[in-house]
Amino acid sequence: MENSADGFSRNYENPKVTGTIKSGEILESSGIVQSRCSENVFWTHNDSGDAEFIFAINSEGEKLGTFRVTGAKNIDWEDIATVKNQAGECFLYIGDIGDNARERRILTVYRVKEPSVAGDTNTNKKSAIPTEAAEAIKFIYPDARHDAETLMVHPATGDIYILSKQFSGAAGVYKLAANYSPDKPNTLEKIADFTVPAVPNGLLTGGDISPDGRRAVICDYFAGYEIELPENDKNFDNIWKQKPAKINLGERAQGEAVGYSADGKSIYATSEKKNSPLIMVRRK
Numbered sequence: 001m002e003n004s005a006d007g008f009s010r011n012y013e014n015p016k017v018t019g020t021i022k023s024g025e026i027l028e029s030s031g032i033v034q035s036r037c038s039e040n041v042f043w044t045h046n047d048s049g050d051a052e053f054i055f056a057i058n059s060e061g062e063k064l065g066t067f068r069v070t071g072a073k074n075i076d077w078e079d080i081a082t083v084k085n086q087a088g089e090c091f092l093y094i095g096d097i098g099d100n101a102r103e104r105r106i107l108t109v110y111r112v113k114e115p116s117v118a119g120d121t122n123t124n125k126k127s128a129i130p131t132e133a134a135e136a137i138k139f140i141y142p143d144a145r146h147d148a149e150t151l152m153v154h155p156a157t158g159d160i161y162i163l164s165k166q167f168s169g170a171a172g173v174y175k176l177a178a179n180y181s182p183d184k185p186n187t188l189e190k191i192a193d194f195t196v197p198a199v200p201n202g203l204l205t206g207g208d209i210s211p212d213g214r215r216a217v218i219c220d221y222f223a224g225y226e227i228e229l230p231e232n233d234k235n236f237d238n239i240w241k242q243k244p245a246k247i248n249l250g251e252r253a254q255g256e257a258v259g260y261s262a263d264g265k266s267i268y269a270t271s272e273k274k275n276s277p278l279i280m281v282r283r284k
Contacts, residue, residue: 003245003246006248007197007246008223008246008247008248009226009245009246009247010284011226011245011283011284012247012248012267012281012282012283012284013281013282013283013284014248014281015248015249015250015269015279015280015281016250016279016280016281016282017250017277017278017279017280018059018060018061018278018279018280019058019059019060019061019062019277019278020060020061020275020276020277020278021044021057021061021063021270021275021276021277021278022061022062022063022275023055023057023063025046025053025055025063025066025124025125026044026046026055026057026063026276027046027272027273027274028046028047028049028050028272028273029044029045029046029256029257029270029271029272029276030044030045030046030047030077030078030079030149030206030256030257030272031043031044031045031077031078031079031080031094031095031151031206031256031257031259032044032080032206032257032258032259032268032269032270032278033080033081033082033092033208033259034082034259034260034261034262034268035082035090035114035117035262036082036083036084036090036211036262037084037088037089037090037114038090038114038116038117038118040058040059041056041057041058041064041117042056042057042058042059042268042278043055043056043057043080043082043092043114044057044080044257044270045074045077045080045094046074046077047076047077047078047098047256047272048074048075048076048077048098050074050077051068051074051125052068052069052072052073052074053066053067053068053069053074053125053128054066054067054069054080054092054094054131055067056115056117056121057278059278059280060278061277061278063122064117064121064122065115065117065121065122065123065129066123066124066125066127066128066129067115067123067128067129067130067131068125068128068129068130068131069094069110069112069131069134070112070130070131070132070133070134071110071133071134071136072094072096072110072112072134072136073096074096075096075098075104076096076097076098076099076100077094077095077096077098078095078096078097078098078148078149078150078151078206078256079094079095079097079149079150079151079206079207079256079257080092080093080094080095080151080259081093081095081151081152081153081208081209081259082114082153083153083154083155083158084155089113089114090113090114091111091112091113091114092111092112092113092114093109093110093111093151093153093160094109094110094112094134094151095109095148095149095151095162096108096109096110097109097148097149097151097162098147098148098149099145099146099147099148100147102144102145102146102147103145104145105140105145106138106139106140106185107138107139107140107148108136108137108138108139109136109137109139109151109160109162109176110134110135110136110137111134111135111137112131112132112133112134112135113131113132115129115131115132135182137160137176137180137182137186138184138185138186139162139176139180139185139186139187139188140185140186140187140188141174141187141188141190142174142187142188142189142190143172143190146164146165146172147164147165148162148163148164148165149165149204149205149206149256150162150163150165150171150204150205150206150207150218151207152207152208152209152216153209154209154213154236155209155210155211155212155213156213157177157178157213157236158178159175159176159177159178159236160175160176160178160180161173161174161175161176161209162174162175162176162188163194163204163207163218164202164204165202165203165204165205166200166202166203166204167200167202167203168200168202169200169201169202170193170194170195170201170202171193171194171195171202171203171204172190172192172193172194173190173191173192173193173194173240174188174189174190174191175188175189175190175191175237176188176189177189191237191240192237192240192241194218194240196218196220196225196244196246197225197244197246198220198222198223203220203221204218204219204220205219205220205221205255205256205257206218206219206255206256206257206258206259207219207258208258208259208260209260210260210264211260211262211263211264212264213236214228214229214236214239215227215228215229215239215260215264216239217247217258217259217260217267218244218258219249219255219256219257219258219269220255221252221254221255221256222255223246223247223248223249224246224247224248224249224258224267224269224281225244225245225246225247226244226245226247226267227239227240227242227243227244227245228242229242230242247267247281248281249267249269249279249281250269250277250279250281251277252269252270252271252276252277252279253271253272253273253276254271254272254273255269255270255271256271256272257269257270257271261280264283265282265283266280266281266282266283267280267281267283268280268281269281
């Protein structure tokens with residue numbers, strides 16, 4: 001993948017701010033994903049300190065609705081992913097995977113049917129619309145307790161990937177196959193170590209898998225990084241062996257959220273802090 005003089009991939013245009021998240025309810029946008037079922041709808045959530053709310057916004061950053069995830073609890077929500085199944089239903093996956101003090105043995109990914117954003121949904125936390133009941137997917141790590149802020153779900157297989165956040169050394173890539181147990185904690189499988197071209201090289205804060213299941217974008221506080229599965233390779237787990245290309249995600253006060261557009265032709269990013277920008281980087 002060819003790089004420009006500043007080290008960024010030539011496969012992407014310069015970042016463009018499409019809007020600003022001005023809602024007073026969204027102060028720590030810690031994950032971003034574009035809906036695969038509703039046009040111009042993005043989902044985000046706050047970091048720890050909030051209750052179990054998700055927010056629908058559009059590409060201008062305008063809030064379209066506030067929803068309460070039924071049966072969930074926000075201990076430290078760090079990332080969000082989405083999958084559209086063969087029946088055309090969309091599901092959101094919310095990663096309660098943050099653990100700064102490494103005190104949590106059992107962590108959770110919530111899987112919930114994506115709410116419909118239609119008509120007048122100008123709601124707030126007091127009038128939040130309840131979602132359908134969320135499934136709580138419990139898991140533990142196979143080695144040690146980790147802090148993590150990166151959650152990905154493969155759009156075809158439904159396999160879940162969690163990348164640890166390391167202040168020193170490589171991040172770990174952990175996998176939970178789609179045939180997980182719904183009734184008891186699942187032990188993740190560590191499948192790779194992963195680093196980005198930055199210092200530190202494992203301080204990962206968000207990520208997503210492209211709709212075609214062949215690319216992945218990961219971010220830290222400084223930039224985005226994309227890896228791509230070789231053309232004839234059908235085993236997604238081999239993507240972690242590829243060299244990351246650096247993506248310019250623009251100015252972010254505390255960048256912890258990145259995701260692909262529904263058509264896979266752009267990357268979107270946002271940031272924690274008040275009035276954070278919604279940034280789009282289009283693939284050439």
